[in-house]
Amino acid sequence: MNPPGSLEGLEPNVDEHLSTQVLEPSVNSDNPQERIQARRLRIAARLEARRREALGEHLDGKKESEEDQSKSYKQKEESRLKLAKLLLCGTELVTNIQVAIDIREIHRRVEEDLKRQRIEKLEDEVKTSQDKFVKITSKWEEGKQKRIPQELWEMLNTQQLHCAGLLEDKNKLISELQQELKTKDDQYVKDLKKQSDDICLLLERMEEQVKNVMKTFREELYHIEKAFEMERQELLASNRKKWERALQAHNAKELEYLINRMKKVEDYEKQLNKQRIWDCEEYNTIKIKLEQDVQILEQHLQQRKAVYQLNQEKLEYNLQVLKKRDEESTVIKSQQKRKINRLQDTLNNLRSKYAKQIKQLQEENQSLTLEYKRLMTQFKELQKAVRHFALIDDEKFREIWLMNEEEAKDLIARAFDVDRIIHTHHLGLPWTAPDFWFLKNVGPISQQPQKSTTQIVEEMLLRTEEEEAEEAASESESYLDLPKQISEKTAKRILMLLCDESVRRGRAAAEGLTGVFCCRGLCRASALGIESEDDLYKLVSFFLQYRAHHLSSSLQSKPCSQASVEEASVEETSMESELELAERTEMEGEKEASLVEGEKGEEEETPPSPWVIHPNDVLKILKAFVKGLRKPRDSQAPLRVQKSVRSNSKDSEYWRALTTVIPPSRLNLWDALYTALEKYHLVLTQRAKLLLENSSLEQQNTELQALLQQYLTSKVGIRAFQGGVAGGGGGDRGQELAVGNKESPPHQRRCDVKNQQWHLETITGQRSRSCLKSPPG
């Protein structure tokens, strides 16, 4: 069997183990053991030392005791180790049995595989036997059909044989199994026995172990006690020995000391005697020497005394000198003190002066500041006056300008009239009135000329409207004191509100109005709000102001709201129809901004805090704003105009232009015309004279004719008369001539007139011809 073998195999192993460790240290294990022992002791010693150190004890003092202790400690350690080993080995010895049984159990379990094999075998067997059985039973059926007895017998025989075989097989199996069972039984019995043996062994060992342990514990205790006892004995013995040794040594030393002392006493006595003698001699010599010294010293003393005397005198003299100096110094000191006092006085004086001065200066300063203030007010007044005068001056300037302009324009009108008359009447040419810009100008020239040409044209077209609008825009100024001082935020905010509200406002306006402006109201509203920055600022400040006077103004604003809506719509229509209006307002806004900046210095109002304006108020405010925009303000307008910076550059040009309203070419024409007319005048006067002459001649003629008639009538006179007319042709000629020429001179004159007429016709044309015709008519 395996298990007992293994157990037996184990035991020597254990024994060996034991022997190697505890019972009898062999050659191999002896050295390491001792080495370990030594090392352990060393460790213990070190630990001890460390502990000592930790406890702060003196190592030196305890060293001996430590050595003494070490023996018992050694014994203790030894026995502890021995006991530990014993316990360990003992438990190992005892548990060895358990381990052996364990391993036996494992082997048994391995053997249990046989069981499985057996079961398989049995199953196989069952299967084969079943087959056989089936075969046999099938043959029974066969047998029943057999009729021939021999065959039946044969078959029965074979059946019997088969059955016997089957039975034999089964029996064999059974016997095998029984055999196995028996062996197993045996094995079981053996196992039981073995186990009981093991248990006995275990008990035995345990008992043995207990006994051993008890014994060894007792032994070790005994050993330890013995060790302690021995140690004590040794300690006692060694201490006693030490004590005795110390005593002996002490005695010996005592004796030695005694002898030494005696010797020393004798020596000292001898030495004393010697010393005495020597001292006596020395004393004498020293005495002599000292006496000599005394004499020398006395001499020295005399000398010293003399020196002393001398020094005393010197010192007295010095003292005197010093005293004098002291006096002097006191005098000087008093002087200095006085001086100090004086200086102190002066200092005080100066201080008081200084304080006074300060006060004075302060007063002065105050008076000066007052003066300054006064001057400032004066200056302001002056400025006001200046402004006032400037206004007046401007007014005067304007008046004068207007007057002059009027005069000039009259003159120009007259010139133009003259020109027109000349052209139409004299020259028979069509006259066109020259159109110059300056002709339309009324009042002093402003910045208008800077505008673009298109704007100028538009302005000329819409002159009247513009003037009105200008005024209207300028009116807004009164509301807008400080557009730029309002913070961006507030502006933005109000703008936002406005943007929101513009829609509504537009609608409200649309509702108030006829449906014409309905769709355009929105964009217009935005245009009004945003188009110009200044307008915006105006609006903002207007808002703020409006807020401030909300309660008071709300009452007033209500009744006129309806009217303001209409007005606003009117303005919007105008703006809608004329885009330039917005531009204009913008421009004016710029202008006003500059103006306002000028004013700002005086009208410094604190910027109102950004109040939250309720959207519902916006509409009202805007209405008020628009209404305010439309409000006429005559008093403010001139103020604004006066304040514009005038440029004189254009004035001279303007006036010069006025002078050159009739161009030089026309003047030349006029001159030429003048000379021609002069000539014509001359001709005409001559002709008038001639006409007079003619009329007088005709009269004479008629008189003469009457005379002739009379003469003829009187027949005598006819001849005479004919002769007299022929003679009278030369004025003072005879009547004969006059009668002779009676027919011929008018013909001649007619020819002359005809010549003259041709001349005039060449100069004056048709009209003059008609004029010439008219006198005969």
Next chain:
Amino acid sequence: MQDNVTSALLDPSHSSVSTQDKSSTGGHTSSTGPQPSKLSSITPVPAKSRNPNSGANFHRMRRIIAEDPEWSLTIVPLLTELCIQHIIKNFQRNPILKQLLPEHQQKVLNHLSPDLPLAVTANLIDDENYWLRCCMQRWPVCHVAEHGGSWKRMFFERHLENLLKHFIPGTTDPAVILDLLPLCRNYVRRVHVDQFLPPVRLLAQPQTGDQSDSGSEGEMEEPALDHYQLGDLVAGLSHLEELDLVYGVKDCGMNFEWNLFLFTYHDCHSLAATIKACHTLKIFKLTQSKVNDEKARIIIRSLLDHPVLEELDLSHNLIGDRGARGAAKLLNHSRLRVLNLANNQVHGPGAQSLAHALAHNTNLVSLNLRLNCIKDEGGQALAHALQTNKCLTTLHLGGNELSEPTATLLSQVLAINTTLTSINLSCNHIGLDGGKQLLEGMSDNKTLLEFDLRLSDVAQESEYLIGQALYANREAARQRALNPSHFMSTITASGPENSGIK
């Protein structure tokens, strides 16, 4: 037997009486059995001695002493003494104890008979000496240490154990045990029963029937084969901490039948319900009871999330891998500190599941898988688990057919792990190389104190050297235990020395 014990008990008291003449009380109350006669014999003595006392003649007195062998110096007992005597005599009918003065109580207790009915004494007497006498009277061998050092507890525990051991279901009246319950409920902390008798069958049957018959009958009668149901008892014991049960019959001798060792499903279910209901149970042992996987799982399921259970011992059963898996689950669902599955049929997979549970467990301190068959696959899994586990201190893997691969892994574990103090690898096939590797692992370990490699084919040299290393570790541990304040310094000081020893 009992007589012998009593006489043995009486003998010293007699001797004490003879040695101490003054204290006659010892003589009076030494035992209740012979008391009447003794009292009658003693009481006349003082009557006699009163005369010499009254005479006050020393000479005469001395002479009388010589003449009368019964003579004693004792005087008439005090009234208190007499009262105490009376109380003792009539304790059964009229128990008076708490009302007495402490010294009188002591006297009464010293002289009470251990045979008094438990109904009287159980809840009245707390004196250890009385229960010591009771125990000594009933049982020749008493290990009071096993019962927490309390004699009273020991008495009740063993008394209960006796009753349970000899309880025959169907025959014995259950009231026998349940009557005891109110008396012992406060004292019993441990129930250790190593046999449960099956119900008695008709006498004729076992005699006539052969094995196969009895087997079939056993199956038929299985419901009747249930053992005593502990439920009521355990529910009544309010301080029960340990339950140690063996479902089997002891000393059956030639009456052996397999049926005697049958742990039925009904038993199992009722036991499971019992332990589940018992929230004070700390230790539960169910050994040698043919617990198979199914039953083990039933029991373990009832133990899941048990509030205080610390030790579970299912050794010497038939638990296989499924049972082990259940135990593994229990590991992480309870506060189990000790698990013993020795001598079961756990194979590789079961051990692997245990290892998986062990890898991150922080409660288990001891694991015993002795005499299983986890083989290398299980051993390696456990070794891997030990690389991360920081709690296990004791591991028993004896007789598990482990071989070199496991040893290789274990040597790595030894180098890393600092909590293990005891490993048992006996009865395996570690082999020479495995031994060497373990030796290498040991050289890096400073905490292992025990390492059993017996009969595991390890070279003697390496076993010896491992033993040396263990010895050094033990010394270091001892030093640490001796002066924990110098813990660090000793470590540093002894470190090089130990290495030198190796």
